[in-house]
Amino acid sequence: MQKRRMVAGLAGGALTVSGLTLSVFVGAPSAVAADDTNPDFGPNVTIIDPSMTTEQINAAIAPVAGNPRRQIFFKPGTYGSAAGQNDPSTATGIVNTTLNANTAIGGLGAQPNDVRINGALHVEAAGSALGTFARTLTNLSINPIQPGEDPHTMRWLTSQTAHWRRIDLRGDVDLTNPAPGTFAFGNVIANSRITGKLDVGNGQNTAEGQGDQTNAMYYTRNSQIGGWEGFSSKMVFSGVKGAPKDNFGPATAKSGPGDKVTLKNTPVTREAPFLYVDRGHYKVFVPKARTNTSGYDWDLNSRNGSSLALSRFYIANPTATAATLNQELAKGKNLLLTPGVYDLDAPLQVNRPDTVIMGLGFAQLNATAGLGAVKVGNVPGVVLSAFSVGGTGTASDVLVQIGSGGAKRGGSEKNPTTISDVHIAGKAVTAEVINQDHVLVDGSWVRTGGLGGVAWSDPAGSHGIVVNGDDVTWTGLWVEHFKKTQMTWNGDGGQVVFLETEPPYTPPSQPEWMNGAKEGYPTLKIADDVKSFRLDGFGAYTRFSNGCVCFASSAIETPVKKDIVFHGVTAGSIMFPVPGGFTKGGFRHIFNDLGPAVDAGLDSGNSRLPYSDTFGFTSNLRIALFPTKADLGHGGHR
Template sequence: MTSNNQGDQAVLPPTPNNPNPVDFGPNVIIFDPSMDVGSIQSRVNDILTQQKPNQFGEARYAFFFKPGSYNNLNVEIGYYTTVHGLGHSPDEVTITGGGVQSGGIPPNGLALNNFWRGVENLAVHPTNDGQPQTPKNLNINLWAVSQATYMRRVHVKGVLFLSDFHYDGTGGNYSSGGFLADSLVDTSVISRTQQQWMSRNTNVAEWPEGVWNMVFVGCENTPSGPWPQRPYTVVNTTPLIREKPYLVIDKDGKYSVRVPHLRRDSKGPSWSGSNEAVTSLPINQFYIAHSNRDNADTLNAALQQGHHLILTPGIYRLDKTLHVRHPNKVILGLGMATLTPTTGTPIMKVADVPGISLSGIIFDAGPTNSPILLEVGQPGSSADHSTNPIALFDIVGRVGGPSVASATVCLTINSHHVLLDNVWLWRADHAEKSEYVGWDTNPCQNGLIVNGNDMTAYGLFVEHFLQYQTIWNGERGSTYMYQSEIPYDVPSQDRWMQNGEKGYPSYKISNNVTTHTGRGMGIYCNFLKDGVQLDNAIETPNASGIDLQHLITVWLDGKPWTGINHIVNGRGGAVLNRQPMTATL
């Protein structure tokens, strides 16, 4: 079902930077099935050569594939690259050959830093049969990734590998923490050394492997086995979700953005076996931004006039806060579009209004401390958004990495009923230059603070902040798959204490909270100073409505006498100096 009901949104005239045909700028590369496949391959390879080593570079790209078939093509992508099929369903764009891939770093395929990339709304038919050191007779699509990546609305007509299979025996091909949603895999997902993973609303024929923490919510054909011998957490249906908005093009060459409707207690992909319920937004309702000519004033003017917003690939340096005040607005980032403050202001504030969708954006701290990078709802927000929630998809909050940076909090949620769908909040533990990271160099106290009630997170990744990684003050919150590394660079135990305890728990549920749900939660340590320990990975009030299941701590590496002493509130075994490496509860 397609709906054109725009609610309060009037049809807006084209904006000055939104001509016909649409100008997505030079870093959106648009492919058509009539093009020579060699030319397509050459363009993809040129960008891969630039982006594969470009972890902290400034270039960003998006590949658009118009509906049709693309044969004998291998689309491998690197940093800050996203791939978008423009069909109304994933099967309207089919890439046959190598597929759409993300490989590890040679020579041993390590993918622990394979961040900031994604693919959505297409089908891949991999035919890379019998590659070296892989099982024979398998058509494999390689997707060796870690945090801040996504695969959505994808139909894999073969095997999906989640860690690099070009393995030379040195033990280095780990990957860590990806996200698969609203997708169909015809055969197997082989996770191999992928350490943790979030799957939501998928249908996978077989998932035989797992390392620490593999979470499945609203998925069909889920794996089974007793925890923790089999590291699977299965939630039968997805309580509440609205899928990410996506671009399409019709037979007349007109673009629009489709906004899927809210689903409750759903299972399996939204597009498989039935017509989707969506709202279709014509492209002339969007202000199409370009980093080389737009600034905070032009973006705020477009938002104030009621336009939706497309951020084409680039870095947008902002001297003022962006304000999103109108309900039901879509802000869609392409190519991991990046917003960064230049004067220590918050990057964006979203009003307490219904139906906002934010997606595909890096919120990157600047050199002057910002009190917050992204705020959803103002303090004291009270509106009921249960029938039309604010939703965040594929969002990154980053403090440090490309340069010296500082913030106090990455993300604060004040509104009720907010949905988070694949969010990574990261205080950088490594950087372009070593002098760009350090306890006093790229400080940030907390990754996420939740003050609103009834917030739901699917795939929440929060890492390396100086104090609590996540603070949950709101009632009836839910987290499905939590991955957190506590800070590596604690300078000494006496500088990392609170209430007489060693360290700050990663996930803190405040004492006033009576009801909270958590499923599949992993907290890991790698302390670089001797003797630094964390007493509790998770802290909760003693209330009967606190329901946490399938919890794991891991000692990744570190100095002597370091570790995590308990999993939650003094319960659960210790992980110290690899004895044992993991503990579960």
């Protein structure tokens, strides 16, 4: 274990393990010259090459105590032995590791198949998997060989911020775990191919008894899969070849409930940028935006995007100051953030179109002076990707702001500002504000953070996301636990594919959690003057962990118009026990003041029909489509 720690934290030179040498790349205090043939990415980036033995590779990628932020890259080549692929119990010489938190593994090929892994890069959980965050796989081909699993199967038991991009997995994916109490809350799979099936487990409650403990939600887009098994809260697919048919809604006299929301195409996509090696030179490929797409596409051609030389990037280490980073941005440089925590006493100011800020190994930007972490002006084509944002000390008004606002919001339909895998959890009144038009956000978890000791009456942690721009698209979003509204949508032409929301855990009491005369706050508020909006695949879940029997008057508050459409909506109350008993309360209605309540008190502490159709929820309701003609006929009120 001591040797493994040294791999991630060595100050320079090389490390010898069992007589073999591992190269470790080390950085200067704040930045290094962008040598594109042998770049120095700092002490928390490890690069694996085919000359290394499997023993050496497994030592280099093994979990490290303390879960430091780290990036592991594989150069093009084949790694590990495939000899045990038909009987994993006999496998030897495979590449095999559990990914701990804050670990990102990627291939440096132009195509995923340029890096072939025989073995398993897997995620396990002994009990609940609701905390298996922050680990990713990118641009790899995997021939899954995992001892303890079926042949050609790899386990990936995760909840949020554990995304797959450009993955070619030649087999099945086990998204479950036989261990008791193993719940999970999903993941994002994008631009990938999985030749086998994905299994989330069967969580359906029936008259015969409860369902299994399952992975509650998943979003898969622009991919190809060999099949999908299981039932749970909601499974959303857009542009996925091999996806199950659209089937979402409550049980009927003829069939059971449906949990699948399936779209033929994804309305707007722009894949995340990635680092690769081209004839010995490191480059960053930045994809273009596309509309109405399906299936995976891994080609690096001018139709799909452009390659940027490493010399166009400032390679930053965590000791870099906000002043230094902003100076480099002002010079026209892009930023490559190596793993670690960057304490910023001022926000990064992005005012050049097409600027790229890209993180490695879960790099984090912390706003330390209450001024926010990232501010993008009214310029199009900016790409923010693969880093986290936090806030400490004085609360910021906003942590991430896209567009400065005003009458001329900027933005480009063909070249939208794009935010991919940027996760936010920090001390702020509002976590994120989108003022620019045509922004695309793909794969994001936004939640309260750093609020220990903050009074309920303090404005910190009030709002999650506010969208003021028109024609803004979100795909794959979790937004959770803000004191007031999780997501407020003021712009026209918005579209969302997959949205999960949760109210705050700890409102002190119902009288202290009121929105004027209304109980609580909606998790999603569509402004009264919005003319058009569409959402496919929505979930809202309550879990009041301090004993408050609290209700929100509705999960979604929206104008009822024919061009504001919701497809595949569920709301529930999470069953898991809390101090002093089980969680109670819920939503008085899902939409406005329509329909029945989602009330955990009706069957508190249980998960069974007729109150819940999914294990893990005391109560839940499903709606296939809103509004119906009947809803439009009476204005959306009872």
